[in-house]
Amino acid sequence: MMQTTDWRAGLGLRKAGIYYALLILLALLAGIAHSRGLPAYLSAQNLGNIAYQASLVGIMGVAMTVMLITGAFDLSVASVAALAAAVLVGLAPSIGFPLAALAAIVTAISVGLFNGAVVQFVGINAFIVTLGTLTAVRGLVLVLTDGRSLMVEQPEVLQQMLAFESTRVPLFWPLLALAVALFAWAAFRHRILIGLAGLVVAGLALLAGRDFAVAAPVVYLALFTALVWAVLRFTVVGRRIYAVGGNAEAARLSGVNVHAYKLGAFILSSAAAGFAGVLFGCRLGAINPTALQGAELTVIASAILGGTSLFGGAGSVLKTVAGALLLFTLTNGFNVLDLGASYQGLIEGVVVIAAAAIYTVGGDRRRKEAAR
Known part of the structure; x- marks a missing residue:
């Protein structure tokens, strides 16, 4: 009975809603693309473009x-990324x-x-x-760029930068291997959600075809996500990170160096x-002062969108990546299908609010049920 309840909770909106969405x-x-006679929206090229974006x-x-x-917050990430790009382009x-990349x-x-x-x-x-x-x-970005666009003009340096960012990596066989690994893990641990994830991965690989390849940043994202997920899921460091966000004082009294983790x-x-x-x-070989604003x-x-709590103690990097893919699928859909870009920001904002409402209502219901 408990296992059935766990499966139902795992397949519920709160746990898997972002994947359903x-x-x-x-x-x-x-x-919509099919009804308008447009090229297949779920083509390998378009799926790869969404992941790349x-x-x-x-x-x-x-x-x-x-x-x-x-339990912390960082509003400066986009500006820091722009600063790193300015340092790279300026020094390369x-x-x-x-x-130059190391300095950035x-x-x-x-x-x-x-x-x-x-x-x-x-x-x-x-x-x-x-x-x-x-x-x-x-x-500082404005100062470094002197308020104008900077670009790398040396062909050999620009070629290195483009190779690092734009190299195409074939993914058909790696995705199938990942699907097999997920199926094996699901069978060994009796986890239906892992098996469903393997089914989705295998379906995407077969849908994309044997020639499916993506740009290097997609692979970097996948590797980084897998590493952080493994640390959060299976290590003492991950458990302490959740403990610090859930109750910093309790974590401190348990011997966790809260300041170091934050x-x-x-x-x-x-x-x-x-x-x-x-x-x-590297993508552009150039930088302008308003980049990534x-x-x-x-x-x-x-x-x-991935259900990460703004109050700390809860979050999933896999769901965050799914949230990013959802937002850029919206952007890509508006552009490819010409659905009216002027409404894009409005719809994205409504999606974020709706997701937050679903997670909040779901969390309140679970707390009420637990209190009974």
């Missing part, structure tokens, strides 16, 4: 989820791509270290600190933003 949206857009936000969103789980012609990520980490130190040791609210950092770092979350957030900024700079809201929206 993503699949329903894809099916709806595919139906969502990759940078997804990378930042995974780290933002860890940040939110600890003189010191080469590898060293170190610069981003230093911002995260500053944010975390001020929040943890000075005691200022994270929202206020990172809001100030957002403005200050964006101003500081580490700020550093991880900025490091991920720095890497995303490097990818952004407003992207921090999309990052946070992805985490909220």
Whole structure:
């Protein structure tokens, strides 16, 4: 009886709603495309484009989820990513791509270290600190770019940057191997949700075809997500991260260094933003002062769509990635189907509010049932 209840809870809206929403949206857009006589919406090329468009936000969103789980907040991620891109593009012609990328990520980490130190040791609210950092770092980007677009003009350096960001990686056989691994895990652990995930992965691989390949950022996102998910799911560090966000005082009394974990979350957030900024700079080979402006809201929206609590102690990086994919599926659908881009922001905002309402109502019901 308990196992059946667990399955039902796992397949409920609160646990799997974001996956249902993503699949329903894809099916709806595919139906609209078919009815209008447009090319297949669920083609391998278009699915790969959606994942590619969502990759940078997804990378930042995974780290933002860890940040939110600890009970903190970071509004500066998009500005930090733009700063990293400006450092990369500014330095790459003189010191080469590898060293410039390293300098960009170190610069981003230093911002995260500053944010975390001020929040943890000075005691200022994270929202206020990172809001100030957002403005200050964006101003620094203006200073570094002198208010104009910068670009890499050396062909050999630009080729290295494009190779790092735009290389196509075949995924058909890796996806099938992942599906088989998920089926085996589901059979061994008797987990129906894992088996369903394997079925979805296998279906996507077969739908995309043997020639399915994606740009490198999608692979970077998948590897980063898998690593963070494994740490949160299976390690002592992951359990302590959830404990810090759930009840910081109880975690401290249990011997957990709360300051270290929260500081580490700020550093991880900025490091991920720095890497995303490097990818952004490589993607275009250029940077302008307004690059990625407003992207921090999309990052946070992805985490909220995935059910991450703004109060700490709960969140899933897998659902955050699904949230990012849902948002960019909406964007892609509006563009491909010409559904009226002027309504895009309105609909995305309604989707985020609706998702938050579903998670909130579901959480209240579970608490009431548990109290009976």
